[in-house]
Amino acid sequence: MAVRLKDIARDLDVSVMTVSKALRGAEDISEKTRQRVLKRMAELNYRPNMLARGLASGRTSIAGLVVPDLLHPFFAEFAKALNGVLRRHQYGLILASSEEDPAIEQEEIRTVLARGIDVLLIASCQTSLKGFYGVEDQRTPFILVDRNFPHLRASFVGTDDYRAGLLATRHLLGTGRTRIAHIAGPELSPGIDRMRGYKAALAERRRGVPRGYLIANARVEEAGESAGYRAMRQLLRRRRRPDAVFCYNDLTAIGAMEAAIEAGLSIPGDVGFVGCGNLLYSRYLRIPLSSIDQSTRQLGEQAGNLALDLIQDRGRAPQQICLEPRLVVRASSVASKQSGGS
């Protein structure tokens, strides 16, 4: 079996407690004994049993992350950055996916909590706060990621989605488009706020949303491209077809552009597109996609740092971190541009 404190204690003829203290750098240990202990630990390749430590100390050095979809590049990138921060602080990451299903999400939350995680990060797909009761009355600190609940006084790390919608739509207006449609996301904060931004940008020009130009698509997350494809087909059936579309995210935009190309339209000539998320691959697409960059990596890093802070100081007030979105212009919205941005 694995080496235990007990083994080292026996070897050195000291108590288990002395070894434990030396390991964790406690104060009341002589330098000499500590060195003896550490030496022996190195020889035996000792690693503390984290289950036992967690059970005894109440801290596991594990963070839990619950996302709707691991495969979605946004969450993959987020998870990677988060994991990097955690690793550097000797923290582990236990991962769960809700598959965009509120019921699974609740179950997964309970499961990871039962594993004694020190902090929970969650990109929730709950449409109401109801589903959050389980988390709230736990002692475990938690951070909402990407999707916020306006009336929940909780920590949040995400994008200013209202501004994202604003920037995207302003950009399309700025390129002279007049009939701008929006393929909206699910009814969670990002989708709602991006739509609000879209409407606000139109309102700045004293415009409203043209009838039938707002496509709601509750299940857009699950099948980004195909939902985008279907939504675009719907838009193309309008009497006056739009000359630009702001899409909830890049995957949606990919599908929407496919539909446009299939219908024989030229991009960005006949119709311009802007997505959101600025996925790694968006620049390599058939028509490089203009997008709103969310600084996903920074989001992951900030979330990691906040998580560590919350563990350190349980009493700390919830903190809201909202990164500024940034427009990246590529060929899908502006003719002259071959490619651009990062």
Next chain:
Amino acid sequence: MAVRLKDIARDLDVSVMTVSKALRGAEDISEKTRQRVLKRMAELNYRPNMLARGLASGRTSIAGLVVPDLLHPFFAEFAKALNGVLRRHQYGLILASSEEDPAIEQEEIRTVLARGIDVLLIASCQTSLKGFYGVEDQRTPFILVDRNFPHLRASFVGTDDYRAGLLATRHLLGTGRTRIAHIAGPELSPGIDRMRGYKAALAERRRGVPRGYLIANARVEEAGESAGYRAMRQLLRRRRRPDAVFCYNDLTAIGAMEAAIEAGLSIPGDVGFVGCGNLLYSRYLRIPLSSIDQSTRQLGEQAGNLALDLIQDRGRAPQQICLEPRLVVRASSVASKQSGGS
């Protein structure tokens, strides 16, 4: 605090052990008592403390996964599928990334092992077996994923990479190409085997590898596209430039195609490309990419099932699961095709 067995035992005036047995469906409990216990558990929303259970029973219901890069769509897709299988069996997943660094990998392996995982899945970036000593002499069963060590008698789940290279290169030969280059991957089993397949396909036509047509790129994984870009630039400097390139993976191919387009070449007219991995986005690229599909999702599912099997039956002999690769032809290699495959 959370509800414990002790609380339920007190409420029902039975011993903790009785409650524990009722919970786990042991035989020597009366139906009546079991129902009483389960009822009370439901009322109190009881969840067993998995740390305590793990410590006492030696089984944590957690699998560990160590990958080189979470962001790489192959591993993201694999992880998603794996996680799906595990979730359905009430297993958790603890995730670690080696960032393609053998030293970090070893550290992460030790870390996850110290957390008492029941099984380890690992896509290793060790170039030699040396780094595997730590895993081998543990009791924890493990599965090699994607990257195999030929002389290690261990379980493996991955692709027949030799055949992948063969299929890709045969396809390019079949479209009448005569000067086929290869941008190779790192010196791990997939890279080595795909290259072997490439050479074998050429040999079938009594051809060798033209001088300078084989670009080795040790660090290709870390920065797929930029490495592919650089490699292609190198190929374009040859006196006779290649008329086709088989790329180690799709990311490499994306970068390589960028370089070709930048050099004013037409794809697939002047030069054809085939990648490997068939990423979700490969069909939406500027020029839809022909690729070798690895059935990544199935890989994840099979790995999950094998992992569960290994936990059930520790003595079981190592099993090697090698899925058949499948060619997906798109516009990057054949002019007429607009798009194809799935």
Next chain:
DNA sequence: AAACGATACTTTATCGCTAACGTATTTTGC
């Protein structure tokens, strides 16, 4: 009716580690 076995629990002893307190031994102050 004694013996047996099945049934349905309970008791005891860990799992490996840590928090909190306890106790020798040395150092310090005056």
Next chain:
DNA sequence: GCAAAATACGTTAGCGATAAAGTATCGTTT
């Protein structure tokens, strides 16, 4: 030179669960 304080270690008592073995209670068998 003696008490108080500091130093360095040890003891005890869990954390919340489970494995293994122990014990009442009962119906059955012969």
